[in-house]
Amino acid sequence: MEEAPGGAPRRGRPPVLDRDRLITVAAGMDPRALTMTGVARELGVATSALYRWVSDREALLDLVSSTMLDRILPGQEPTASSWRAWLTTWAHNVRREFGAVPGFAARVLTGPHRDPAHGRLEAAGVHAFTAAGHPPDRARQCWYAFAVAVVGWVAVEHGHDDPAGEPRDFDALLEILLRGTAPG
Template sequence: MASSADQQPPSRRAWGSLSQARIVAVALEIARTEGMEALTIRRLAADLGASRMALYRHVADKEALVDLVMNAIAEHDVVPPGIDEGPWPHRLRLLATAMRRQLAAYPGVVDVLMTRANHGPGALHLVETILAILADAGLDERQAARHYLIFIDLVLGRLHRELHGDPIAAHRTASLVALADKAGGHPRLRAAEPHLRAVSSEEIFEAELDMLIEAVKAAKS
Protein backbone atom coordinates (compact mmCIF):
# COMPACT_ATOMS: atom_id res chain seq x y z
CA MET A 1 0.00 0.00 0.00
CA ALA A 2 1.37 3.43 -0.92
CA SER A 3 2.45 5.59 1.98
CA SER A 4 0.95 9.00 2.59
CA ALA A 5 4.23 10.52 1.42
CA ASP A 6 3.95 8.63 -1.88
CA GLN A 7 0.47 10.10 -2.39
CA GLN A 8 1.56 13.70 -1.96
CA PRO A 9 1.43 15.87 -5.12
CA PRO A 10 4.81 17.03 -6.45
CA SER A 11 6.17 20.01 -4.58
CA ARG A 12 5.81 23.38 -6.25
CA ARG A 13 8.64 25.78 -6.85
CA ALA A 14 8.98 28.75 -4.57
CA TRP A 15 7.52 31.99 -5.94
CA GLY A 16 10.04 33.78 -8.13
CA SER A 17 12.40 30.81 -8.41
CA LEU A 18 11.49 30.04 -12.05
CA SER A 19 13.63 31.54 -14.81
CA GLN A 20 13.47 31.46 -18.59
CA ALA A 21 16.91 29.83 -18.69
CA ARG A 22 15.67 26.95 -16.50
CA ILE A 23 12.50 26.63 -18.58
CA VAL A 24 14.54 26.36 -21.78
CA ALA A 25 16.95 23.83 -20.24
CA VAL A 26 14.12 21.49 -19.20
CA ALA A 27 12.30 22.01 -22.52
CA LEU A 28 15.47 21.04 -24.39
CA GLU A 29 15.75 17.85 -22.36
CA ILE A 30 12.16 16.89 -23.20
CA ALA A 31 12.76 17.65 -26.89
CA ARG A 32 15.99 15.63 -26.92
CA THR A 33 14.67 12.56 -25.14
CA GLU A 34 11.04 12.43 -26.31
CA GLY A 35 10.77 14.77 -29.28
CA MET A 36 9.01 18.04 -30.04
CA GLU A 37 5.60 16.35 -29.95
CA ALA A 38 6.03 15.76 -26.22
CA LEU A 39 6.84 19.41 -25.55
CA THR A 40 3.73 21.07 -24.13
CA ILE A 41 3.15 23.72 -21.51
CA ARG A 42 1.40 21.14 -19.29
CA ARG A 43 4.27 18.64 -19.55
CA LEU A 44 6.90 21.32 -19.00
CA ALA A 45 5.12 22.64 -15.93
CA ALA A 46 4.97 19.14 -14.47
CA ASP A 47 8.68 18.53 -15.05
CA LEU A 48 9.56 21.90 -13.53
CA GLY A 49 7.27 21.42 -10.54
CA ALA A 50 5.55 24.69 -11.40
CA SER A 51 2.05 25.75 -12.34
CA ARG A 52 1.14 26.53 -15.90
CA MET A 53 0.32 30.07 -14.85
CA ALA A 54 3.87 30.43 -13.51
CA LEU A 55 5.23 29.37 -16.91
CA TYR A 56 3.00 31.86 -18.71
CA ARG A 57 4.77 34.67 -16.86
CA HIS A 58 7.92 33.67 -18.78
CA VAL A 59 6.58 32.09 -22.00
CA ALA A 60 3.49 33.44 -23.74
CA ASP A 61 2.29 30.18 -25.30
CA LYS A 62 3.35 26.92 -26.98
CA GLU A 63 4.51 28.76 -30.10
CA ALA A 64 6.80 30.98 -28.05
CA LEU A 65 8.13 27.92 -26.23
CA VAL A 66 8.99 26.22 -29.54
CA ASP A 67 10.73 29.40 -30.69
CA LEU A 68 12.85 29.42 -27.53
CA VAL A 69 13.83 25.78 -27.99
CA MET A 70 14.65 26.19 -31.67
CA ASN A 71 16.77 29.23 -30.91
CA ALA A 72 18.63 27.44 -28.11
CA ILE A 73 19.48 24.54 -30.44
CA ALA A 74 20.74 26.93 -33.12
CA GLU A 75 22.67 29.02 -30.62
CA HIS A 76 24.40 26.31 -28.59
CA ASP A 77 24.42 23.05 -30.57
CA VAL A 78 24.58 23.66 -34.31
CA VAL A 79 27.60 25.90 -34.94
CA PRO A 80 30.69 23.90 -33.92
CA PRO A 81 33.79 25.33 -32.22
CA GLY A 82 36.55 26.42 -34.59
CA ILE A 83 34.16 27.21 -37.42
CA ASP A 84 36.16 30.37 -38.23
CA GLU A 85 39.41 28.45 -38.74
CA GLY A 86 40.75 26.60 -41.76
CA PRO A 87 39.98 26.51 -45.50
CA TRP A 88 36.42 27.39 -46.43
CA PRO A 89 35.52 23.93 -47.88
CA HIS A 90 36.49 22.32 -44.58
CA ARG A 91 34.43 24.86 -42.63
CA LEU A 92 31.38 24.47 -44.86
CA ARG A 93 31.53 20.69 -44.54
CA LEU A 94 32.07 20.92 -40.76
CA LEU A 95 29.02 23.14 -40.37
CA ALA A 96 26.82 20.94 -42.57
CA THR A 97 27.84 17.83 -40.64
CA ALA A 98 27.19 19.51 -37.28
CA MET A 99 23.76 20.72 -38.41
CA ARG A 100 22.74 17.28 -39.66
CA ARG A 101 23.97 15.55 -36.49
CA GLN A 102 22.61 18.00 -33.93
CA LEU A 103 19.20 18.54 -35.52
CA ALA A 104 18.73 14.78 -35.77
CA ALA A 105 19.36 14.57 -32.01
CA TYR A 106 16.05 16.38 -31.37
CA PRO A 107 13.19 14.31 -32.87
CA GLY A 108 10.71 16.48 -34.70
CA VAL A 109 12.92 19.58 -34.93
CA VAL A 110 13.57 19.21 -38.65
CA ASP A 111 9.80 18.92 -39.22
CA VAL A 112 9.32 22.24 -37.44
CA LEU A 113 12.08 23.82 -39.52
CA MET A 114 10.47 22.62 -42.75
CA THR A 115 7.24 24.47 -41.96
CA ARG A 116 8.26 27.53 -39.95
CA ALA A 117 11.24 29.84 -39.83
CA ASN A 118 13.51 30.29 -36.84
CA HIS A 119 14.17 34.02 -36.41
CA GLY A 120 15.97 34.02 -33.05
CA PRO A 121 19.52 35.23 -32.44
CA GLY A 122 20.85 31.68 -32.72
CA ALA A 123 19.38 31.32 -36.21
CA LEU A 124 20.75 34.71 -37.22
CA HIS A 125 24.21 33.64 -36.05
CA LEU A 126 23.95 30.46 -38.10
CA VAL A 127 22.93 32.36 -41.24
CA GLU A 128 25.73 34.88 -40.74
CA THR A 129 28.22 32.03 -40.30
CA ILE A 130 27.16 30.35 -43.56
CA LEU A 131 27.30 33.61 -45.49
CA ALA A 132 30.73 34.42 -44.02
CA ILE A 133 32.10 31.07 -45.18
CA LEU A 134 30.70 31.65 -48.67
CA ALA A 135 32.18 35.15 -48.73
CA ASP A 136 35.55 33.70 -47.74
CA ALA A 137 35.14 31.33 -50.70
CA GLY A 138 35.18 34.39 -52.95
CA LEU A 139 31.48 34.69 -53.76
CA ASP A 140 29.84 38.08 -54.18
CA GLU A 141 26.64 38.89 -52.27
CA ARG A 142 24.30 37.58 -55.00
CA GLN A 143 26.23 34.33 -55.40
CA ALA A 144 26.55 33.87 -51.63
CA ALA A 145 22.78 34.33 -51.16
CA ARG A 146 22.04 31.72 -53.83
CA HIS A 147 24.46 29.16 -52.45
CA TYR A 148 23.28 29.81 -48.89
CA LEU A 149 19.78 28.70 -49.93
CA ILE A 150 21.22 25.66 -51.71
CA PHE A 151 23.18 24.77 -48.56
CA ILE A 152 20.08 25.00 -46.35
CA ASP A 153 18.02 22.98 -48.83
CA LEU A 154 20.73 20.33 -49.03
CA VAL A 155 21.21 19.87 -45.28
CA LEU A 156 17.58 20.11 -44.14
CA GLY A 157 16.25 18.25 -47.18
CA ARG A 158 18.66 15.34 -46.78
CA LEU A 159 17.93 15.04 -43.06
CA HIS A 160 14.17 15.21 -43.63
CA ARG A 161 14.37 12.46 -46.24
CA GLU A 162 16.50 10.29 -43.98
CA LEU A 163 13.90 10.60 -41.22
CA HIS A 164 10.72 10.33 -43.28
CA GLY A 165 11.33 8.33 -46.44
CA ASP A 166 14.68 8.30 -48.16
CA PRO A 167 14.59 7.54 -51.91
CA ILE A 168 17.90 5.69 -51.54
CA ALA A 169 16.60 3.44 -48.73
CA ALA A 170 17.47 -0.26 -49.11
CA HIS A 171 13.82 -1.39 -49.18
CA ARG A 172 13.16 0.83 -52.20
CA THR A 173 16.09 -0.70 -54.07
CA ALA A 174 14.90 -4.18 -53.08
CA SER A 175 11.37 -3.56 -54.42
CA LEU A 176 12.78 -2.14 -57.65
CA VAL A 177 15.00 -5.18 -58.18
CA ALA A 178 12.12 -7.52 -57.34
CA LEU A 179 10.03 -5.84 -60.02
CA ALA A 180 12.90 -6.24 -62.52
CA ASP A 181 13.17 -9.95 -61.61
CA LYS A 182 9.47 -10.40 -62.25
CA ALA A 183 9.53 -8.50 -65.55
CA GLY A 184 12.76 -10.06 -66.82
CA GLY A 185 15.55 -8.31 -68.68
CA HIS A 186 16.95 -5.01 -67.32
CA PRO A 187 20.60 -6.14 -67.28
CA ARG A 188 21.97 -2.76 -66.24
CA LEU A 189 19.78 -2.63 -63.15
CA ARG A 190 20.78 -6.18 -62.22
CA ALA A 191 24.46 -5.30 -62.60
CA ALA A 192 24.00 -2.15 -60.50
CA GLU A 193 22.04 -3.89 -57.73
CA PRO A 194 24.91 -4.69 -55.31
CA HIS A 195 26.32 -1.20 -55.74
CA LEU A 196 22.93 0.42 -55.16
CA ARG A 197 22.54 -1.56 -51.95
CA ALA A 198 26.00 -0.53 -50.77
CA VAL A 199 25.43 3.23 -50.95
CA SER A 200 24.58 4.79 -47.58
CA SER A 201 22.84 8.04 -46.66
CA GLU A 202 26.18 9.24 -45.30
CA GLU A 203 27.82 8.75 -48.70
CA ILE A 204 25.00 10.59 -50.45
CA PHE A 205 25.31 13.47 -47.99
CA GLU A 206 29.07 13.72 -48.53
CA ALA A 207 28.66 13.53 -52.31
CA GLU A 208 26.05 16.29 -52.26
CA LEU A 209 28.43 18.45 -50.23
CA ASP A 210 31.19 17.71 -52.75
CA MET A 211 28.92 18.92 -55.54
CA LEU A 212 28.00 22.07 -53.63
CA ILE A 213 31.64 22.86 -52.95
CA GLU A 214 32.48 22.36 -56.63
CA ALA A 215 29.54 24.61 -57.57
CA VAL A 216 30.88 27.33 -55.27
CA LYS A 217 34.32 27.03 -56.84
CA ALA A 218 32.79 27.27 -60.32
CA ALA A 219 30.67 30.29 -59.38
CA LYS A 220 33.68 32.39 -58.35
CA SER A 221 35.83 31.51 -61.38
Protein backbone atom coordinates in the same frame (compact mmCIF):
# COMPACT_ATOMS: atom_id res chain seq x y z
CA MET B 1 20.74 19.01 2.80
CA GLU B 2 21.59 21.78 0.35
CA GLU B 3 22.22 25.23 1.76
CA ALA B 4 20.48 28.44 0.74
CA PRO B 5 22.43 31.67 0.35
CA GLY B 6 23.63 32.74 3.79
CA GLY B 7 24.27 29.18 4.97
CA ALA B 8 20.72 28.25 6.07
CA PRO B 9 19.44 24.86 4.89
CA ARG B 10 16.97 24.99 1.96
CA ARG B 11 13.48 23.87 2.77
CA GLY B 12 10.93 22.20 0.54
CA ARG B 13 11.29 20.18 -2.60
CA PRO B 14 14.22 20.79 -4.93
CA PRO B 15 13.23 22.52 -8.15
CA VAL B 16 11.86 20.10 -10.75
CA LEU B 17 12.20 22.52 -13.61
CA ASP B 18 15.39 23.98 -15.01
CA ARG B 19 16.33 25.44 -18.38
CA ASP B 20 18.02 22.30 -19.71
CA ARG B 21 15.13 20.05 -18.75
CA LEU B 22 12.62 22.47 -20.27
CA ILE B 23 14.57 22.57 -23.54
CA THR B 24 15.02 18.79 -23.65
CA VAL B 25 11.31 18.12 -23.22
CA ALA B 26 10.20 20.83 -25.65
CA ALA B 27 12.76 19.71 -28.25
CA GLY B 28 11.36 16.19 -28.05
CA MET B 29 7.93 17.40 -29.14
CA ASP B 30 6.68 18.25 -32.63
CA PRO B 31 6.97 22.06 -32.76
CA ARG B 32 3.72 22.33 -34.75
CA ALA B 33 1.79 20.59 -31.98
CA LEU B 34 3.73 21.93 -28.99
CA THR B 35 1.62 23.66 -26.35
CA MET B 36 2.55 25.12 -23.00
CA THR B 37 0.05 22.77 -21.35
CA GLY B 38 1.56 19.74 -23.11
CA VAL B 39 5.11 20.69 -22.13
CA ALA B 40 4.02 21.29 -18.51
CA ARG B 41 2.30 17.90 -18.45
CA GLU B 42 5.46 16.17 -19.75
CA LEU B 43 7.54 17.95 -17.12
CA GLY B 44 5.11 17.19 -14.33
CA VAL B 45 4.70 20.86 -13.39
CA ALA B 46 1.93 23.41 -13.49
CA THR B 47 1.68 25.39 -16.71
CA SER B 48 2.30 28.56 -14.72
CA ALA B 49 5.79 27.25 -13.85
CA LEU B 50 6.80 27.52 -17.51
CA TYR B 51 6.08 31.23 -17.55
CA ARG B 52 8.97 31.77 -15.16
CA TRP B 53 11.26 30.67 -18.02
CA VAL B 54 9.47 31.88 -21.17
CA SER B 55 6.71 34.36 -21.92
CA ASP B 56 4.72 32.19 -24.31
CA ARG B 57 4.79 29.27 -26.77
CA GLU B 58 6.70 31.24 -29.41
CA ALA B 59 9.35 32.24 -26.88
CA LEU B 60 9.73 28.56 -25.91
CA LEU B 61 10.12 27.56 -29.56
CA ASP B 62 12.67 30.36 -29.99
CA LEU B 63 14.59 29.12 -26.94
CA VAL B 64 14.77 25.58 -28.31
CA SER B 65 15.74 26.83 -31.77
CA SER B 66 18.46 29.06 -30.36
CA THR B 67 19.86 26.21 -28.26
CA MET B 68 19.94 23.90 -31.27
CA LEU B 69 21.62 26.59 -33.32
CA ASP B 70 24.33 26.93 -30.67
CA ARG B 71 24.93 23.20 -31.04
CA ILE B 72 25.18 23.20 -34.83
CA LEU B 73 27.19 26.33 -35.52
CA PRO B 74 30.93 25.61 -35.57
CA GLY B 75 32.87 27.46 -32.88
CA GLN B 76 35.15 29.39 -35.23
CA GLU B 77 34.15 31.96 -37.83
CA PRO B 78 34.70 30.81 -41.43
CA THR B 79 37.69 32.33 -43.22
CA ALA B 80 39.02 32.23 -46.77
CA SER B 81 41.06 29.17 -45.84
CA SER B 82 38.48 27.43 -43.62
CA TRP B 83 35.11 28.00 -45.31
CA ARG B 84 34.90 24.44 -46.69
CA ALA B 85 35.79 22.90 -43.34
CA TRP B 86 33.33 25.24 -41.59
CA LEU B 87 30.47 24.22 -43.91
CA THR B 88 31.40 20.54 -43.62
CA THR B 89 31.39 20.75 -39.82
CA TRP B 90 28.08 22.63 -39.91
CA ALA B 91 26.51 19.98 -42.14
CA HIS B 92 27.65 17.10 -39.91
CA ASN B 93 26.36 18.99 -36.85
CA VAL B 94 22.98 19.48 -38.57
CA ARG B 95 22.84 15.80 -39.38
CA ARG B 96 23.60 14.85 -35.77
CA GLU B 97 21.31 17.37 -34.04
CA PHE B 98 18.35 17.29 -36.40
CA GLY B 99 18.53 13.54 -36.67
CA ALA B 100 17.90 13.48 -32.93
CA VAL B 101 15.24 16.24 -33.06
CA PRO B 102 13.83 16.27 -36.60
CA GLY B 103 10.84 18.54 -35.98
CA PHE B 104 12.98 21.58 -35.28
CA ALA B 105 15.11 21.39 -38.43
CA ALA B 106 12.62 23.23 -40.59
CA ARG B 107 11.98 25.84 -37.92
CA VAL B 108 15.64 26.68 -37.36
CA LEU B 109 16.69 26.56 -40.99
CA THR B 110 13.68 27.89 -42.85
CA GLY B 111 11.20 28.76 -40.14
CA PRO B 112 9.55 31.91 -39.00
CA HIS B 113 11.80 34.84 -39.69
CA ARG B 114 10.93 36.25 -36.29
CA ASP B 115 12.94 33.38 -34.82
CA PRO B 116 16.32 34.95 -33.92
CA ALA B 117 18.05 31.63 -34.59
CA HIS B 118 17.10 31.80 -38.25
CA GLY B 119 18.76 35.19 -38.73
CA ARG B 120 21.93 34.13 -36.91
CA LEU B 121 22.16 30.96 -38.96
CA GLU B 122 21.65 32.69 -42.30
CA ALA B 123 24.24 35.36 -41.45
CA ALA B 124 26.82 32.71 -40.53
CA GLY B 125 26.16 30.67 -43.67
CA VAL B 126 26.32 33.69 -45.96
CA HIS B 127 29.55 34.72 -44.23
CA ALA B 128 31.06 31.31 -45.09
CA PHE B 129 30.35 31.85 -48.78
CA THR B 130 31.57 35.45 -48.75
CA ALA B 131 34.76 34.18 -47.09
CA ALA B 132 35.03 31.80 -50.07
CA GLY B 133 35.07 34.84 -52.38
CA HIS B 134 31.44 35.19 -53.48
CA PRO B 135 29.76 38.60 -53.59
CA PRO B 136 26.97 38.93 -50.96
CA ASP B 137 24.03 38.23 -53.30
CA ARG B 138 25.69 35.14 -54.74
CA ALA B 139 26.81 34.03 -51.25
CA ARG B 140 23.18 34.16 -50.08
CA GLN B 141 22.09 31.97 -53.02
CA CYS B 142 24.93 29.50 -52.39
CA TRP B 143 23.98 29.32 -48.72
CA TYR B 144 20.34 28.71 -49.53
CA ALA B 145 21.17 25.89 -51.97
CA PHE B 146 23.65 24.32 -49.55
CA ALA B 147 21.34 24.49 -46.52
CA VAL B 148 18.28 23.19 -48.40
CA ALA B 149 20.27 20.27 -49.82
CA VAL B 150 21.73 19.31 -46.43
CA VAL B 151 18.42 19.61 -44.59
CA GLY B 152 16.58 17.77 -47.35
CA TRP B 153 19.12 14.95 -47.17
CA VAL B 154 18.75 14.72 -43.40
CA ALA B 155 14.95 14.75 -43.64
CA VAL B 156 14.96 11.91 -46.18
CA GLU B 157 17.62 10.01 -44.28
CA HIS B 158 15.57 10.06 -41.09
CA GLY B 159 12.19 9.71 -42.70
CA HIS B 160 12.62 6.84 -45.14
CA ASP B 161 14.57 3.64 -45.52
CA ASP B 162 16.33 3.16 -48.83
CA PRO B 163 14.37 0.39 -50.61
CA ALA B 164 17.57 -0.93 -52.21
CA GLY B 165 19.24 -1.12 -48.81
CA GLU B 166 22.04 1.12 -50.06
CA PRO B 167 23.69 3.35 -47.48
CA ARG B 168 23.52 7.02 -48.35
CA ASP B 169 26.90 8.75 -48.64
CA PHE B 170 26.54 12.10 -46.86
CA ASP B 171 30.15 13.03 -47.52
CA ALA B 172 29.58 12.56 -51.27
CA LEU B 173 26.71 15.05 -51.05
CA LEU B 174 28.95 17.56 -49.29
CA GLU B 175 31.71 17.10 -51.84
CA ILE B 176 29.29 17.74 -54.71
CA LEU B 177 27.76 20.77 -53.01
CA LEU B 178 31.08 22.34 -52.09
CA ARG B 179 32.50 21.78 -55.57
CA GLY B 180 29.37 23.31 -57.10
CA THR B 181 29.41 26.37 -54.84
CA ALA B 182 33.12 27.12 -55.10
CA PRO B 183 33.79 30.50 -56.67
CA GLY B 184 34.38 30.33 -60.43
